[in-house]
Amino acid sequence: MIKELIFLLFAGGAVGFALLAVSLKNLFHAALCLAATLFSVAGIFIFLGSEFLAVIQLLVYFGAIGILIIFTIMISPPALLKNETKSVSKFFFALAAAGSLFFILFALLAQSTLETETVELGLVSISQLGTLLLTDFVFPFEVIALVLLLAIVGAIIHAWGGAEGHE
Amino acid sequence: MDMLLVMLKIGMYAAIVIGFITVNALFLVWMERKVSAKIQLRHGPMEVGWHGTFQTFADAIKLFGKELITPVNIDKVPYLLAPMLAMFPTILIFLVIPIGENLHILDLNVGVLYIFAFSALGVLSIFMAGYGSNNKYSMLGAVRGVAQSLAYEIPLLLSILGVIMICGTLNLKGIVMAQDNVWFVLYQPLAFVIFFISTLAETNRAPFDLPEAESEIIAGFHTEYSGIRFAMFFLSEYTHMFIVSALATILFLGGWNGPFLPEPVWFLLKVYFLIFMMMWIRFTFPRIRIDQLMTLGWKILIPLALVNLLVTGIVLKL
Numbered sequence: 126m127i128k129e130l131i132f133l134l135f136a137g138g139a140v141g142f143a144l145l146a147v148s149l150k151n152l153f154h155a156a157l158c159l160a161a162t163l164f165s166v167a168g169i170f171i172f173l174g175s176e177f178l179a180v181i182q183l184l185v186y187f188g189a190i191g192i193l194i195i196f197t198i199m200i201s202p203p204a205l206l207k208n209e210t211k212s213v214s215k216f217f218f219a220l221a222a223a224g225s226l227f228f229i230l231f232a233l234l235a236q237s238t239l240e241t242e243t244v245e246l247g248l249v250s251i252s253q254l255g256t257l258l259l260t261d262f263v264f265p266f267e268v269i270a271l272v273l274l275l276a277i278v279g280a281i282i283h284a285w286g287g288a289e290g291h292e
Numbered sequence: 293m294d295m296l297l298v299m300l301k302i303g304m305y306a307a308i309v310i311g312f313i314t315v316n317a318l319f320l321v322w323m324e325r326k327v328s329a330k331i332q333l334r335h336g337p338m339e340v341g342w343h344g345t346f347q348t349f350a351d352a353i354k355l356f357g358k359e360l361i362t363p364v365n366i367d368k369v370p371y372l373l374a375p376m377l378a379m380f381p382t383i384l385i386f387l388v389i390p391i392g393e394n395l396h397i398l399d400l401n402v403g404v405l406y407i408f409a410f411s412a413l414g415v416l417s418i419f420m421a422g423y424g425s426n427n428k429y430s431m432l433g434a435v436r437g438v439a440q441s442l443a444y445e446i447p448l449l450l451s452i453l454g455v456i457m458i459c460g461t462l463n464l465k466g467i468v469m470a471q472d473n474v475w476f477v478l479y480q481p482l483a484f485v486i487f488f489i490s491t492l493a494e495t496n497r498a499p500f501d502l503p504e505a506e507s508e509i510i511a512g513f514h515t516e517y518s519g520i521r522f523a524m525f526f527l528s529e530y531t532h533m534f535i536v537s538a539l540a541t542i543l544f545l546g547g548w549n550g551p552f553l554p555e556p557v558w559f560l561l562k563v564y565f566l567i568f569m570m571m572w573i574r575f576t577f578p579r580i581r582i583d584q585l586m587t588l589g590w591k592i593l594i595p596l597a598l599v600n601l602l603v604t605g606i607v608l609k610l
Contacts, residue, residue, distance in 0.1 A: 126295070127295065127298075151367075153367075153370075153423055154369070154370075157370065157416075157420070160416065176400060176401065176402060177401070177402050177405075180402045180405040180406050180409045181405070181409075183409035183410070183412070184405060184408055184409040184412065187409070187412060187413075188408075188409060188412025188413075188445075189412075189445075191412075191416070192412065192415055192416070192438065192441070192442065193442075195416070195419055195438065196438055196439075196442060199419075199434075199435055199438060251401065251402065251462060252460075
């Protein structure tokens with residue numbers, strides 16, 4: 126009973142704060158709502174029996190990415206943060222873009238023949254996770270590392286003022 | 293009936309944690325005033341109780357009784373949420389800290405990560421307070437707080453990785469058990485120094501107290517808070533000091549290990565010794581500038597922590 130209530134709290138929080146994050150006018154409030162969404166998702170992970178994933182979600186998404194977004198808002202010039210004027214055409218274009226993506230995904234998912242079954246999950250220890258990451262899944266793991274490295278190099282080049290370099 | 297028992301248990305844990313947090317903060321404020329007085333050749337509080345022991349109780353009652361001043365034109369929700377959000381993670385972190393071999397509330401497999409995950413919430417509360425107050429000094433303090441925590445979170449995490457590589461567990465109890473014979477501070481002296489400097493910055497203690505530098509920006513992010521709201525920021529700051537010292541004790545100083553005395557006594561002795569070091573540093577060194585702080589974090593501590601990690605890895609493999 127209490128378990129269901131707490132689950133509903135987290136699930137409702139995730140959906141509600143996500144809606145608020147995309148609809149609020151004030152950018153700082155929207156960022157706070159995004160952080161609250163990420164927090165609620167971490168709560169759901171605990172219900173799914175993965176405390177490790179929940180803690181990583183908090184550490185990486187809530188702690189690092191949430192703070193980074195707030196940092197970005199903080200150092201942006203105020204002119205960038207002003208709300209643009211609303212226009213009807215923009216609204217319809219946005220609706221069309223979002224709607225088409227939704228229907229494509231929905232059509233694909235509806236046709237999929239992926240079989241679903243309920244599996245009793247044993248608790249996966251961190252050492253098992255680490256072993257798997259460095260044996261069976263080492264290729265995707267390294268690819269992700271490479272992509273992140275490229276992103277960092279790209280960010281540094283941008284910060285230095287383009288490929289021409291500093292000074 | 294079962295549910296009632298669970299509720300009772302939760303209530304008891306909450307009472308223990310909140311009680312400990314409050315007493316700890318009251319004691320630390322008294323200790324800080326006494327330590328600063330001794331360093332500056334004064335007596336400090338002497339009037340209320342033996343050597344002023346009850347001075348902080350009187351101060352706390354005064355704070356509770358004060359009027360709550362809410363400025364006009366503030367951003368209501370962040371302003372009012374910030375003090376509560378400052379307290380919330382410190383209470384949650386307390387749940388996993390093992391004071392003795394069997395003296396803890398939660399025994400998580402990912403205890404170390406859990407503590408760091410929730411300490412990230414503290415920055416959010418600082419920024420909400422600064423942004424919501426609609427005051428330029430608060431905003432300046434908040435901006436400094438976020439920049440500082442971004443710079444020091446990385447060396448903090450990198451410095452503990454060496455310890456985790458040696459003992460191979462993220463469980464706080466497991467880490468202490470691994471130090472039965474030798475404390476990790478002997479294997480990882482550099483990591484301990486990096487960890488200690490970074491925690492000073494994380495807890496906004498002098499010489500890194502730029503977010504609340506009183507000689508420059510009044511009181512920084514909590515300028516506009518009064519009464520109980522101010523007390524919550526104060527409480528969370530002193531609790532944070534306890535938490536990082538406890539973490540340093542667990543990771544580097546062998547936790548509750550020690551001869552003769554019972555386990556919790558050893559643990560608390562080590563923790564309060566580290567807190568005493570923090571106070572000693574506060575009243576010895578001047579506050580550093582923001583550019584010096586950034587240089588220290590990004591250009592010195594992070595490379596040093598990476599070198600430490602590399603050397604640890606190589607030595608472990610050999």
